[in-house]
Each structure stands twice: as structure tokens, then as C-alpha cells.
Amino acid sequence: MKNMNTRLHEELAEVIEWFPDGVYVVDGECRTLLVNSAYEELSGSNRRDLIGRTMSELIQAGFISESVSILVQKTKHSESLMQVLKNGKEVMVTGNPVFDDRGNLQLIVTSVRDMTALNRVTLDLEKAIGLSELNKHHYHVALDQEPVVIWESKHMREVMEKVKQVAPYPTSVLILGPSGVGKEIIANCIHQMSERNHQPFVKVNCAAIPDALLESELFGYESGAFTGARREGKAGLFELADGGTILLDEIGDMPLSVQVKLLRILQDLQVLRVGGTRPRSVNVRVISSTNQDLRTLVGERRFREDLYYRLQVIEIKIKPLSERPQDANALIGHYFDCYSTKYRIPKRLRKDTVEMLNRYNWPGNVRELKNMMESLVVSVPSLVIAPHHLPLHVQTTKDTKRVLSLKRRLEQFEQEIVMEALNEYASFRKAAAALGVDHSTLVKKVQRWSKAVK
The missing domain is CATH 3.40.50.300 (P-loop containing nucleotide triphosphate hydrolases)
Incomplete structure (x- = not known):
């Protein structure tokens, strides 16, 4: 039996050497058995320093920030997480359990992919887009x-x-x-x-x-x-x-x-x-x-x-979120980015996914929106959230809602533009000139909106 296990390990070691991604194999007690060359190159570690040591020992020694193998050992299911190696690289690790004929945990095989460059590019892009959106749409963040x-x-x-x-x-x-x-x-x-x-x-x-x-x-x-x-x-x-x-x-x-x-x-x-x-x-x-x-x-x-x-x-x-769609759009981006950062999972929403979310009327308001963004970040395996990843009741939202509310939305948008101009120029005449409309027209619009509010 010992010779059979040794031969099996040798064959497995030969196979994983061909993998372009890092591969890390531990036994049921989370003790390191095998490491391929791609992992050595990625982590900057030598397999001689790893083999025979438990994942807990390697965490204490600073080789890794946390272990997916320990998580798999507890749950007995495939698990993924972001990990920081000793050399500072950020990697996505996915551990898969291997059971023997009796259902006992025999091995945990983990694939390791370098995410450092992708995370840096994604972060820079998100930051640039975020600043652009803030300036473009005039989002407001209250309190430091x-x-x-x-x-x-x-x-x-x-x-x-x-x-x-x-x-x-x-x-x-x-x-x-x-x-x-x-x-x-x-x-x-x-x-x-x-x-x-x-x-x-x-x-x-x-x-x-x-x-x-x-x-x-x-x-x-x-x-x-x-x-x-x-x-x-x-x-x-x-x-x-x-x-x-x-x-x-x-x-x-x-x-x-x-x-x-x-x-x-x-x-x-x-x-x-x-x-x-x-x-x-x-x-x-x-x-x-x-x-x-x-x-x-x-x-x-x-x-x-x-x-x-x-x-x-x-x-x-406070009005429901269905009556202030501009806030829903801002909150979608805010909470999705917050949870992506919190869980260190570099995900993004496709444009058509955002459009579908904006058509939804959010009966559970901000609480529902916040919970859904967290769910999309942690439960969807893909790094890009597509419309089919959304809950079924969101996917089946009818487009007629957008058509029926178009006039109201356009008027709200018009009010936003007018009020911004009035705040900036502090004069109806100057604001009207900047907007390219007649002074009397602007006054009438504001009067009509004021009566509607009262």
C-alpha cells in the first residue's frame, strides 16, 4: 500500500508540473504533499520549505495570509478566496476536496492564479470611472x-x-x-x-x-x-x-x-x-x-x-427607491464596489446588467439593493456579472415600467439641471442664459415645480 501511495504521488507530481497555474496539494490533515514549479515561481518559495509542513504552520511563518485548504477541510466542499503570498502577490486560490472510497477526505488540490496585475489594472480603471461618474452625475457623499x-x-x-x-x-x-x-x-x-x-x-x-x-x-x-x-x-x-x-x-x-x-x-x-x-x-x-x-x-x-x-x-x-431611480443607480455602484473591496474579489457589472437592475423597482428599497449587491459579489462564480446571474424576479421586470415613467423621469432630470444652474449662478437671468432658455420660461417652470411640491 505504501509503494502504491508513493507511486500515485509521483504520477500526480509529474502531471501537475504541466499546469501553467500554480498547484498545491495537501493531505486530509492539511499537510503539504506536492507543489508544482509554477507555484514556486509565483510565490518565490522553494518546495523544500513547504513540503511536510501544515497550512497553519505556513500561515504563522508568513508564507500565506490565509488557507483555502483549511476552509475546505471544514466544509468538505470546493471553496475559493483571495490570498496574499509572502512576496506580496495577490492570488485567487480554489481548493477542491478528494475523497477515498469510504468518503474520507484524502487530498485537497488547490489551483493558484496570479491576480496582482489584474487587480491593479481593475482598481485603476474603477477609480478612473468612479471619479468620472462622480463629476458627470454629481453624486453626493455626506459625512467623512x-x-x-x-x-x-x-x-x-x-x-x-x-x-x-x-x-x-x-x-x-x-x-x-x-x-x-x-x-x-x-x-x-x-x-x-x-x-x-x-x-x-x-x-x-x-x-x-x-x-x-x-x-x-x-x-x-x-x-x-x-x-x-x-x-x-x-x-x-x-x-x-x-x-x-x-x-x-x-x-x-x-x-x-x-x-x-x-x-x-x-x-x-x-x-x-x-x-x-x-x-x-x-x-x-x-x-x-x-x-x-x-x-x-x-x-x-x-x-x-x-x-x-x-x-x-x-x-x-423619505420616498421609496422606486420613486428616486437616480439614487438606485448610484447605490448599485456604491454597494457593489464596497463588497468587491471588502471581500477582495475584483468583480464588475456588465452595462446591460446595470440597465436591468435600474429597471427593477426595488420593493425592499435600499436594504434589498444592498443585500443583492453582496449576494452578487459572493455567490456568483464569474468575475463579470451578466444579466442571467441576476435573480429571476429581477430578470423578468417588464420594460413597460420604464415607458410609463419616462415623462416623470425626464422632468426630474430637467429639475436637477435647472436647480444646479440656479445654485451655480444665483440668478434666474444668468441661469437662463447658461441653459439657453428664456428667462420667463425658467421662472414659470420653477413656479410650477414649487406648487407641485406644496
């Missing part, structure tokens, strides 16, 4: 730190202008919009742009906490307040957010009994723990958000009217 907001539409520009205006003040803010539209990101921006940005920012999903626990979680409780309570009591989330900001997400799901106590906090800036008798002063900015129509809930007596007006001092509405 997280959270980052990407937009291109007039609607989101107005939203961000409002955020910048109200952020410095401790006023309550109500953010409205469908699920996945980015309400939490806007709340993050308000906090980061305020003087409270170095203080706690506590986020609470009111729909995720059972009604029986919500009051004690928000406002805390004293010792012995109820069965199971801590002996020393517990500070609530409002106390933990003291000096900072609290986000009450899904505020429409808050039970009426808790709404009464929340209203008292907003009026008196004091928290009374469950089972307590002594109020505690708090300095907290309240931001609330919901995908529900609170006015309707007020009419149905499921939400207190006085609390609604306390929360709605400043109201920010």
Missing part, C-alpha cells in the same frame, strides 16, 4: 465618517439639507418612510451632525420588544418592582442615553400604556422607573421612525394625538 449617505436625486438632496439644518438643535424628529428605505441611516446622520455625537446613541426597535417588557426596558425598574426583577434594579434605555440621542424605531407599534409615559418624559424630561417614586432627570434627544401612517393610527385611536405632535416637531419623509 460613518454613516455614509449616497444620493443623486433632488429629493434626497432636500432631505439631507433638512437634516443639516435641524441636527444642531435638540428638537424631536419624526422620520417617515417604507421599510428598508434608510430611516436609521438618516437618524445616524442627525446624531453625528449634532453636538451630542460623542455621547450615547441608543437605538430601540419598539416592535421587537414584547409589550410587557417595553416599559421596563425603556424606563428601567426599581428593586422588587416585579417577579424576576434584579435585586439592584436596572437603568432604562432613556437613562443610558442621557446626554445623547435615542432612536425609537417602529414607534407606531408602541402600546398606548407606554405612550402615556413617553409623553410625560418629553414634557418633563424626567424618567420614573417601574416601581419607583423618585423621578430622574434626563437630557435626551428623541428621534422616532415608522413605516406606518401615524395620522391614521391617531384617527383609529391606536396612537395618542398629543404624543404624535410632540414627536413630529420636525418631520422628514
Whole structure:
């Protein structure tokens, strides 16, 4: 048996020497058995320094950054990843398991392809295209730190202008919009742009906490307040957010009994723990958000009217992504590039793939778009994403949507151009001259758009 294994290894070693790509073979324990000349040349290592050593030992010695063989050993499936060799080269490694007749892992055969030059060229090209797109389409990136907001539409520009205006003040803010539209990101921006940005920012999903626990979680409780309570009591989330900001997400799901106590906090800036008798002063900015129509809930007596007006001092509405296709286009590029960089997989979207994604109406909004871009980067084997790689429900999007919305899209684009000209020239006459239209025509257009907004 030993002679048979030796002969098999010798034959395998002879075969892999013909491969133009690097080939690396380990046993079931991830111990190096064979390495071909292409791998030696690619890595700058000598096979004498590798054979007989485990992949864990080679990682510790700095020969490789991580091992696909160890990953295959765990999953028992083919795996791929980007790897950095000791000489600094970036390679794409794909490990394939080989099993014996009993189903035991016998070998892991890994192909290694040099991606250094391709990655450098792709990065330079992506950077050039990205800068060109930024200048061409006037994408906007708000804040130098997280959270980052990407937009291109007039609607989101107005939203961000409002955020910048109200952020410095401790006023309550109500953010409205469908699920996945980015309400939490806007709340993050308000906090980061305020003087409270170095203080706690506590986020609470009111729909995720059972009604029986919500009051004690928000406002805390004293010792012995109820069965199971801590002996020393517990500070609530409002106390933990003291000096900072609290986000009450899904505020429409808050039970009426808790709404009464929340209203008292907003009026008196004091928290009374469950089972307590002594109020505690708090300095907290309240931001609330919901995908529900609170006015309707007020009419149905499921939400207190006085609390609604306390929360709605400043109201920010975010439209669904289907109503701002310019933002969808910008977000597709942003998140696809982010995940390609994060996972170190140099992928790109074909032009017709982007066109198909732009025809989709994104019912799950930004959350759906973000998740889909991550899925395309990590789950599609090809480095170039073609239309057939997209989910079936995206491929079957009807083109009639584009035809029906063409007039509205053209008008939005016209508004963008006009507003940019007005911002640049600060004069209707100068802007009209630059655009090559009559001054009165420009004034009428702006007046009509202003009435439509109101």
C-alpha cells in the first residue's frame, strides 16, 4: 500500500508540473504533499520549505495570509478566496476536496492564479470611472465618517439639507418612510451632525420588544418592582442615553400604556422607573421612525394625538427607491464596489446588467439593493456579472415600467439641471442664459415645480 501511495504521488507530481497555474496539494490533515514549479515561481518559495509542513504552520511563518485548504477541510466542499503570498502577490486560490472510497477526505488540490496585475489594472480603471461618474452625475457623499449617505436625486438632496439644518438643535424628529428605505441611516446622520455625537446613541426597535417588557426596558425598574426583577434594579434605555440621542424605531407599534409615559418624559424630561417614586432627570434627544401612517393610527385611536405632535416637531419623509431611480443607480455602484473591496474579489457589472437592475423597482428599497449587491459579489462564480446571474424576479421586470415613467423621469432630470444652474449662478437671468432658455420660461417652470411640491 505504501509503494502504491508513493507511486500515485509521483504520477500526480509529474502531471501537475504541466499546469501553467500554480498547484498545491495537501493531505486530509492539511499537510503539504506536492507543489508544482509554477507555484514556486509565483510565490518565490522553494518546495523544500513547504513540503511536510501544515497550512497553519505556513500561515504563522508568513508564507500565506490565509488557507483555502483549511476552509475546505471544514466544509468538505470546493471553496475559493483571495490570498496574499509572502512576496506580496495577490492570488485567487480554489481548493477542491478528494475523497477515498469510504468518503474520507484524502487530498485537497488547490489551483493558484496570479491576480496582482489584474487587480491593479481593475482598481485603476474603477477609480478612473468612479471619479468620472462622480463629476458627470454629481453624486453626493455626506459625512467623512460613518454613516455614509449616497444620493443623486433632488429629493434626497432636500432631505439631507433638512437634516443639516435641524441636527444642531435638540428638537424631536419624526422620520417617515417604507421599510428598508434608510430611516436609521438618516437618524445616524442627525446624531453625528449634532453636538451630542460623542455621547450615547441608543437605538430601540419598539416592535421587537414584547409589550410587557417595553416599559421596563425603556424606563428601567426599581428593586422588587416585579417577579424576576434584579435585586439592584436596572437603568432604562432613556437613562443610558442621557446626554445623547435615542432612536425609537417602529414607534407606531408602541402600546398606548407606554405612550402615556413617553409623553410625560418629553414634557418633563424626567424618567420614573417601574416601581419607583423618585423621578430622574434626563437630557435626551428623541428621534422616532415608522413605516406606518401615524395620522391614521391617531384617527383609529391606536396612537395618542398629543404624543404624535410632540414627536413630529420636525418631520422628514423619505420616498421609496422606486420613486428616486437616480439614487438606485448610484447605490448599485456604491454597494457593489464596497463588497468587491471588502471581500477582495475584483468583480464588475456588465452595462446591460446595470440597465436591468435600474429597471427593477426595488420593493425592499435600499436594504434589498444592498443585500443583492453582496449576494452578487459572493455567490456568483464569474468575475463579470451578466444579466442571467441576476435573480429571476429581477430578470423578468417588464420594460413597460420604464415607458410609463419616462415623462416623470425626464422632468426630474430637467429639475436637477435647472436647480444646479440656479445654485451655480444665483440668478434666474444668468441661469437662463447658461441653459439657453428664456428667462420667463425658467421662472414659470420653477413656479410650477414649487406648487407641485406644496
